[in-house]
Amino acid sequence: MPGRGLYSPSIMPDTPQPLHHDTRYDFAAAEPRWQQAWEAARCFSVPDVPPAGAKKYYVLEMFPYPSGKIHMGHVRNYTLGDVVARYKRAQGHLVMHPMGWDAFGLPAENAARERGTHPAKWTYANIANMRAELKRMGLSLEWEREFATCDPEYYGQQQKLFLDCLKAGLVERKESWVNWDPVDGTVLANEQVIDGKGWRSGAPVEKKKLSQWFFAITKFAPELLEALGTLERWPERVRLMQANWIGRSEGARFAFQLAEPVDGMTDCEVFTTRPDTLFGMSFLAVAAEHPLAAAAAARNPEAAAFIAECRAMGTSEAVIEQAEKKGFDTGFRVVHPFTGESFPVWIANFVLMEYGTGALFGCPGHDERDHEFASKYGLPILPVVQPRGAAPDFSVAAKPYTDDGVIVNSQWLDGLDVPAAKRAAIAKLEEMGAGQGVTNWRLRDWGVSRQRYWGCPIPVIHCDDCGVVPVPADQLPVVLPEDVDFSRPGNPLDHHPTWKHVNCPCCGKPARRETDTFDTFVDSSWYFARFCSPRAGEPVTKAAVDAWLPVDQYIGGIEHAILHLLYSRFFTRAMKATGHVKLDEPFAGLFTQGMVTHESYRSAVDQRWLYPEEVEKLGDGTAVVKGTNEPVIVGRIESMSKSKRNTVDPGAIINRYGADTARWFILSDNPPERDMEWSESGVAGASRFIGRIWRLAQSMVEADKPDEAVGKKLRQATHRAIAAVTEALEAFTFNVAVAKIHELANTIGDSATAPLAARREAMEALVRLSAPMMPHLAEEIWALLNPGRGLVAQLPWLEADPALLRAETATLAVQVLGKLRGTIEVSVDASDEEVFALAEAEPNVIRALDGKPVKKRIHVKGRVVNLVI
RNA sequence: GCGGGCGUGGUGGAACUGGUAGACGCGCCGGACUCAAAAUCCGGUUCUGGUGACAGAGUGUCGGUUCGAUUCCGACCGCCCGCACCA
Numbered sequence: 001m002p003g004r005g006l007y008s009p010s011i012m013p014d015t016p017q018p019l020h021h022d023t024r025y026d027f028a029a030a031e032p033r034w035q036q037a038w039e040a041a042r043c044f045s046v047p048d049v050p051p052a053g054a055k056k057y058y059v060l061e062m063f064p065y066p067s068g069k070i071h072m073g074h075v076r077n078y079t080l081g082d083v084v085a086r087y088k089r090a091q092g093h094l095v096m097h098p099m100g101w102d103a104f105g106l107p108a109e110n111a112a113r114e115r116g117t118h119p120a121k122w123t124y125a126n127i128a129n130m131r132a133e134l135k136r137m138g139l140s141l142e143w144e145r146e147f148a149t150c151d152p153e154y155y156g157q158q159q160k161l162f163l164d165c166l167k168a169g170l171v172e173r174k175e176s177w178v179n180w181d182p183v184d185g186t187v188l189a190n191e192q193v194i195d196g197k198g199w200r201s202g203a204p205v206e207k208k209k210l211s212q213w214f215f216a217i218t219k220f221a222p223e224l225l226e227a228l229g230t231l232e233r234w235p236e237r238v239r240l241m242q243a244n245w246i247g248r249s250e251g252a253r254f255a256f257q258l259a260e261p262v263d264g265m266t267d268c269e270v271f272t273t274r275p276d277t278l279f280g281m282s283f284l285a286v287a288a289e290h291p292l293a294a295a296a297a298a299r300n301p302e303a304a305a306f307i308a309e310c311r312a313m314g315t316s317e318a319v320i321e322q323a324e325k326k327g328f329d330t331g332f333r334v335v336h337p338f339t340g341e342s343f344p345v346w347i348a349n350f351v352l353m354e355y356g357t358g359a360l361f362g363c364p365g366h367d368e369r370d371h372e373f374a375s376k377y378g379l380p381i382l383p384v385v386q387p388r389g390a391a392p393d394f395s396v397a398a399k400p401y402t403d404d405g406v407i408v409n410s411q412w413l414d415g416l417d418v419p420a421a422k423r424a425a426i427a428k429l430e431e432m433g434a435g436q437g438v439t440n441w442r443l444r445d446w447g448v449s450r451q452r453y454w455g456c457p458i459p460v461i462h463c464d465d466c467g468v469v470p471v472p473a474d475q476l477p478v479v480l481p482e483d484v485d486f487s488r489p490g491n492p493l494d495h496h497p498t499w500k501h502v503n504c505p506c507c508g509k510p511a512r513r514e515t516d517t518f519d520t521f522v523d524s525s526w527y528f529a530r531f532c533s534p535r536a537g538e539p540v541t542k543a544a545v546d547a548w549l550p551v552d553q554y555i556g557g558i559e560h561a562i563l564h565l566l567y568s569r570f571f572t573r574a575m576k577a578t579g580h581v582k583l584d585e586p587f588a589g590l591f592t593q594g595m596v597t598h599e600s601y602r603s604a605v606d607q608r609w610l611y612p613e614e615v616e617k618l619g620d621g622t623a624v625v626k627g628t629n630e631p632v633i634v635g636r637i638e639s640m641s642k643s644k645r646n647t648v649d650p651g652a653i654i655n656r657y658g659a660d661t662a663r664w665f666i667l668s669d670n671p672p673e674r675d676m677e678w679s680e681s682g683v684a685g686a687s688r689f690i691g692r693i694w695r696l697a698q699s700m701v702e703a704d705k706p707d708e709a710v711g712k713k714l715r716q717a718t719h720r721a722i723a724a725v726t727e728a729l730e731a732f733t734f735n736v737a738v739a740k741i742h743e744l745a746n747t748i749g750d751s752a753t754a755p756l757a758a759r760r761e762a763m764e765a766l767v768r769l770s771a772p773m774m775p776h777l778a779e780e781i782w783a784l785l786n787p788g789r790g791l792v793a794q795l796p797w798l799e800a801d802p803a804l805l806r807a808e809t810a811t812l813a814v815q816v817l818g819k820l821r822g823t824i825e826v827s828v829d830a831s832d833e834e835v836f837a838l839a840e841a842e843p844n845v846i847r848a849l850d851g852k853p854v855k856k857r858i859h860v861k862g863r864v865v866n867l868v869i
Numbered sequence: 870g871c872g873g874g875c876g877u878g879g880u881g882g883a884a885c886u887g888g889u890a891g892a893c894g895c896g897c898c899g900g901a902c903u904c905a906a907a908a909u910c911c912g913g914u915u916c917u918g919g920u921g922a923c924a925g926a927g928u929g930u931c932g933g934u935u936c937g938a939u940u941c942c943g944a945c946c947g948c949c950c951g952c953a954c955c956a
Contacts, residue, residue, distance in 0.1 A: 189954040321870040739893035813889035818937040864888045
């Protein structure tokens with residue numbers, strides 16, 4: 001009943017008056033009014049340090065890059081988070097739900113080069129626009145905590161954290177390879193390399209070695225892997241992907257002696273996970289960046305040409321691994337540690353310098369890549385492992401055998417299984433002093449240096465005498481200069497006339513600032529901590545982070561499953577090591593949403609991409625361009641992207657249908673972890689439902705002849721809906737919550753004869769259950785039904801009455817041999833005997849039994865009866 | 870290439886822990902209201918056969934386990950995501 005103790009006294013005496021009755025729901029008037037009411041009541045504000053005894057809950061969606069406009073992916077992400085925030089708040093939690101901007105990055109520099117707009121101006125204008133758009137969505141965000149990572153107040157604190165890490169030995173300077181555009185004189189991101197060429201200059205890209213800053217994430221590899229087991233509220237697939245990325249593998253590291261020394265090198269060290277197949281070796285392969293490759297290049301122009309070809313592939317692992325396997329025989333030879341036989345050393349384009357030692361021994365019989373390589377260059381392919389009980393004609397000539405089995409052709413390893421042979425081979429290598437068993441990690445240290453302007457300056461100074469000197473704390477933040485020139489290629493910080501010239505803080509002599517800036521993943525690796533005390537004069541305030549962290553529910557795209565999340569997990573540990581936080585894991589719960597997709601359209605005449613609003617769909621399934629009627633090719637459903645023009649502008653949707661409709665549709669379409677297809681008709685349907693609820697709310701008048709039986713059924717439906725919606729919200733199956741609310745609305749519509757009290761109870765429950773999803777309509781109807789009774793945003797969540805959830809009878813399916821032959825209605829606590837008797841009396845069941853004796857009877861309470869004949 | 874995921878009517882999807890496949894929405898079909906349209910309301914809608922009661926088939930494909938499989942196991946096919954300088 002409406003009086004189940006859930007009315008709270010009017011918290012806000014001046015809640016807005018509802019709209020006039022009997023009109024169409026005017027979302028354009030209602031939505032801004034309720035947004036203002038929430039803001040005036042400070043419904044979503046929480047203190048940096050929660051009061052004792054408060055149940056805190058930190059909801060966070062991945063903050064957006066301020067590209068200029070919000071897109072449907074944002075609408076989905078922030079709607080999901082808002083449902084959680086509003087639901088948890090109603091459940092009595094003190095909810096922190098902040099928003100900010102991942103504001104450094106390449107697009108701002110591209111805009112500067114293309115349009116001459118300064119990155120800061122472009123970025124802050126985009127932020128202003130996107131903030132306004134987000135506000136129109138009616139999100140329960142606490143805007144007081146907002147910041148952008150390009151604010152000096154933020155990145156200055158980041159510089160402090162970096163210097164703390166430097167002091168703690170968590171930062172190193174090392175050389176690494178980058179994509180280099182020789183014409184533009186610029187380092188390129190992988191996405192700026194297209195078919196091996198720079199995206200602007202079109203010049204073939206080269207790999208170049210640069211001295212860069214690295215976070216020592218590999219020091220944490222074992223615990224980053226192990227702690228995945230504690231992340232119970234993370235999707236299993238994300239944990240799996242991270243585990244594979246960290247890539248722990250057991251194997252051996254050992255040296256091959258070179259048959260003859262090369263430039264002072266007498267051996268070549270390799271890493272392998274398959275020391276058991278060492279007798280099946282037919283060549284040794286090194287990466288193009290390996291010292292032996294360099295030595296070969298110095299002797300042979302063809303080798304140099306091959307290395308140049310490898311360098312032209314860029315640094316993308318996906319590109320390298322998909323390229324055709326190619327190699328070059330250096331003419332050097334190595335000696336097998338067990339047999340003394342000698343083997344050729346090849347440079348191979350599939351060997352990665354970053355993994356293991358940059359060199360491997362090739363065993364084509366038992367490795368896919370080695371097999372492809374050996375087949376191509378006519379190198380021997382020897383079987384050394386066979387499946388147990390292998391046929392006499394077992395061969396690895398056509399296909400390598402990579403599973404467990406029994407070792408053959410391997411002298412003293414023969415007859416062992418693979419794990420035993422691995423142990424034996426490692427023991428022998430150790431005994432010989434050639435190498436040892438090791439654990440290898442695929443994870444590499446995190447290179448954070450970027451040769452770009454629009455990023456956080458790395459706060460160090462290079463002095464010829466003192467080396468690398470940290471910028472003293474009292475000189476932080478190191479602020480980006482505003483007067484920069486984007487007309488020249490390269491890093492504007494580097495060719496700025498004055499900015500980099502400073503005196504060394506140690507010796508006072510002229511020195512140079514570091515002109516590299518941080519990878520933007522650094523910015524996003526601790527923003528969640530900064531939100532706890534966003535204006536503090538230190539990176540984080542201990543009392544605030546200790547109280548609010550970890551994030552209880554983090555929500556974002558699956559595309560961040562590895563890098564952003566792994567870097568954040570590392571950075572949190574680094575902040576712990578430097579005394580800023582107490583915890584290891586930043587995100588206790590993670591939810592990864594799917595993408596928003598749409599059909600794509602191209603003109604059949606000139607193949608140009610078309611926006612959905614330019615296209616008219618005809619009844620026969622074909623489509624034409626509005627106005628010109630030129631035929632349109634309806635393309636695949638794919639991720640919304642600007643280049644394919646298959647985007648829908650959330651602003652336009654909100655203008656036309658209102659924020660609640662957009663939110664409701666985006667939640668109702670499908671489960672949030674899956675990709676969703678945006679459809680006009682789906683939005684229109686959501687809009688119709690809102691109209692229907694609005695009309696239903698106005699029909700809350702007593703029936704002429706109230707029917708108690710209908711009332712009881714309605715009350716049961718109401719409380720079942722409360723239980724079902726609660727369960728669905730807990731499970732993140734918001735589409736199911738929407739369906740259950742639809743069912744309740746259908747039942748209210750069918751219960752016009754129920755007593756008014758039951759109808760009102762149902763209506764109020766509907767409103768409160770749907771409030772996390774369509775908060776404006778909920779407030780509007782609440783105010784209509786209960787003027788002056790406060791805001792739904794401040795009401796507690798409903799609880800179902802268990803007495804009304806109980807059912808007296810159950811419908812059982814009756815199967816004969818597993819096939820449905822009828823249903824019976826039984827009391828919920830009917831005995832097996834009663835149930836079987838009823839089942840076997842069903843006419844259709846009798847026909848299916850066909851007079852045969854029943855051999856076995858199965859009864860699953862409340863579900864099914866199965867008769868086996 | 871390597872790693873991860875997904876696949877159910879015309880369509881998005883639902884289905885507790887292995888127990889009536891298709892809840893709910895969209896679309897479509899029919900009807901009411903209207904001069905007409907929009908809006909709204911009511912009914913129908915997995916496929917095949919049958920007037921019907923009903924029967925048969927059916928959750929990407931093929932096979933297995935089980936009294937019973939969308940659910941568990943194996944192989945395959947298709948699509949999607951990530952691969953370290955996009956965010």
